[in-house]
Amino acid sequence: MGIPEKIKAIQDEMARTQINKATEHHVGILKAKIAKLKREQEENVVKKSGIKQDGFDVRRSGDATVVFIGLPSVGKSTLLNKMTDAQSTVGAFRFTTLTVVPGMMKYRGARIQVLDLPGIIKGASTGKGLGKRILSVARSADLVLLMLDVFQPYHENVLVNELGNIGIRLNTLPPNITIEKSAMGGIAVAQQVKLTKISEKHLKDLLHIYGIVSARVVIREDVTSEQVADYIAGNISYSKSLTLLNKIDLVDKAFIKELKTKIKSDVIEVSANSDINIDLLKDKIYEKLKFIRIYMRPKGGETDFKEPLIAREGDTVEDICNKLHRHLKKQFRFGMVWGKSVKFGGQRVGLTHILLDEDVLTIIKKRGM
Ligand SMILES: Nc1nc2c(ncn2[C@@H]2O[C@H](COP(=O)(O)OP(=O)(O)O)[C@@H](O)[C@H]2O)c(=O)[nH]1
Ligand SMILES: [Mg+2]
Incomplete structure (x- = not known):
């Protein structure tokens, strides 16, 4: 049976199944099977035709x-x-x-x-x-x-x-779970929050569809079966x-x-x-x-409040370095920040420090660079 016929057969079965509490689990599994087959079909088309999947070539620019x-x-x-x-x-x-x-x-x-x-x-x-x-x-x-x-x-x-x-x-957001395949030992599920939308059995059945028989699963969010299927399928x-x-x-x-x-x-x-x-x-x-504005202050100079650097929420000092100059990260010694992201003005920070809107930032380079 080819993929289209397999999909059709499952769709027919779904059409025959009345959806209620008792069949919910079964229908969820059928849906996941269809999703998996569709992806396989997709990959075949791409392979055969050699069509590039990345779409139009548009050079990204701007913030x-x-x-x-x-x-x-x-x-x-x-x-x-x-x-x-x-x-x-x-x-x-x-x-x-x-x-x-x-x-x-x-x-x-x-x-x-x-x-x-x-x-x-x-x-x-x-x-x-x-x-x-x-x-x-x-x-x-x-x-x-x-x-x-x-x-x-x-x-x-x-x-x-x-x-x-x-x-x-x-x-x-991506579901807050992790699934790590293991060599043996079956499927171990650690629920840090209780699952209410999908049973543990359902979860295991989903993994089986994707050929996963041994894995460590950590659940940190009350996910749906679609979210789990997304996580396993990837991309x-x-x-x-x-x-x-x-x-x-x-x-x-x-x-x-x-x-x-x-x-x-x-x-x-x-x-x-x-x-x-x-x-x-x-x-x-x-x-x-969720843009944020970062005002740069050169070492020992005046802050440029006129032309802020535009960054995004969650950006770190490292992200800012990358925006400024390709090699700046290598030359970076420490940063000094004034504003909402620090406890006191002029606080020393490292590359991983997360900046907030309207912070003032000075970058101190390594000596001799
Ligand atoms: N009445 C009205 N017509 C509009 C408006 N915006 C676009 N149109 C018309 O809708 C048609 C299609 O517009 P276009 O921008 O080419 O649509 P696109 O195919 O989505 O890019 C044109 O005749 C426009 O003039 C609007 O706000 N009001
Ligand atoms: Mg148009």
Whole structure:
């Protein structure tokens, strides 16, 4: 039996199974089997065709990269032109954007690269058209903007599903578990928190599907079976997203109010054409990317408060060194910090020190360098 037939057989079995408490476990296992087969199928296609999977070649630049994902004609190109210095072709026809068009948005001192991609359609993840390549650009982005037309809000599910199919999860963190394969001894599970969404038996069955019979599993979070399957399968990206509703100039307030009750996530309503809420959108993007500003003070000199270095939440002194100069890390002796991340001004810190917004930083190099 080939992979498609195997998938079909399991799908048929699922269709025959009534979902209730008693069958929940069984259905979960069937789902995991399908997910595994689909991945294998995917890998076969890639191997046979020799298609490069990494999608379009876009040189990343700026402090962060944001991509638009949406169906054709929702207004992605129009919005890119409004937000950045780019000139992307806008058309009343579908598929006007055929390549990736990058634009740079400068906002509150940060340089944010925004990528306009061709529209995707339902089924994009299974290789219709350029779909998969387009979706894979989202994998390397710092933020995905899901863009919807005010008259087609239900397309949000399509976008989330298509991204999900190629292993991109939105607005969730990787599950806090570890699974270490061992040579023998069966599967040992250490639960630091109690599992309520999946039983230990289910967990072991999942591991078996992936051929793991001996492993040490540490559970630090109450995970679902999907999260465990993701962890075992690997190659999953966890991205942040924001949902936009465009063309609100075409409807009234009552229409939007009604609509918002139907969309799951928080949405930002904009009109690219009529310039509504564009600054609000920039604000939301900036906030979501969690930038921090670091003011550099040269040794014995004045702090540069005018042009902060733009970093991201969680960045360390080492990250800053890397931004400044390729070899600085090697020359680094210690840092001095004034601000929220230290107990007192001028505190000495090492490369692993995590900085906070508006810290002042001096880097002291090794002698003679
Ligand atoms: N009424 C209205 N039309 C818009 C808006 N934004 C874009 N459009 C129109 O929608 C069509 C498709 O826009 P385009 O930017 O090419 O969409 P894309 O395929 O998603 O890149 C064009 O005719 C735009 O003028 C908007 O905010 N309001
Ligand atoms: Mg376009």
